Amino acid sequence: MLFSFLVLSLSPPLSHCSSIHDLLQSRGLPAGLLPKEVESYTLSESGLLEVFLDGPCITKFDTMAFYDSVVRANLTYGSLTGVEGFSQEELFLWLPVKDIVVDDPKSGLILFDIGVAHKQLSLSLFEDPPDCNAKSVSKKNGREERGHAAQK
Numbered sequence: 001m002l003f004s005f006l007v008l009s010l011s012p013p014l015s016h017c018s019s020i021h022d023l024l025q026s027r028g029l030p031a032g033l034l035p036k037e038v039e040s041y042t043l044s045e046s047g048l049l050e051v052f053l054d055g056p057c058i059t060k061f062d063t064m065a066f067y068d069s070v071v072r073a074n075l076t077y078g079s080l081t082g083v084e085g086f087s088q089e090e091l092f093l094w095l096p097v098k099d100i101v102v103d104d105p106k107s108g109l110i111l112f113d114i115g116v117a118h119k120q121l122s123l124s125l126f127e128d129p130p131d132c133n134a135k136s137v138s139k140k141n142g143r144e145e146r147g148h149a150a151q152k
Contacts, residue, residue: 037057
């Protein structure tokens with residue numbers, strides 16, 4: 001009995017997860033919302049999540065997705081709100097993702113608020129953290145260019 005108490009009392013709380021992907025899952029979100037290339041993250045007591053990547057990169061879910069080298073959001077159970085540093089390509093335009101919400105995990109859907117629209121996608125697209133390609137992001141005239149032209 002004493003051994004069980006010691007083990008439980010020495011276990012880290014959920015906010016001290018070993019990886020960002022574990023943290024997302026412990027908060028009702030899929031691990032694959034963020035790429036494998038995450039170097040570190042911080043989570044404040046107020047719920048501000050800051051994720052630090054190796055650098056800006058592009059990956060693909062249903063469409064192309066761009067991550068800045070720092071992604072910020074307010075993390076609550078089942079949602080990332082006020083997202084900064086994450087955009088998705090829609091009809092050749094890069095639109096910032098504002099909120100990501102999993103209302104009901106049993107539905108198998110995740111909601112992305114991209115400002116002008118809301119997209120419902122299958123949670124299965126985000127099961128595993130994706131590889132993120134930094135080579136697809138180029139600098140030109142001091143601005144980041146993303147998309148098909150940058151991939152050539």
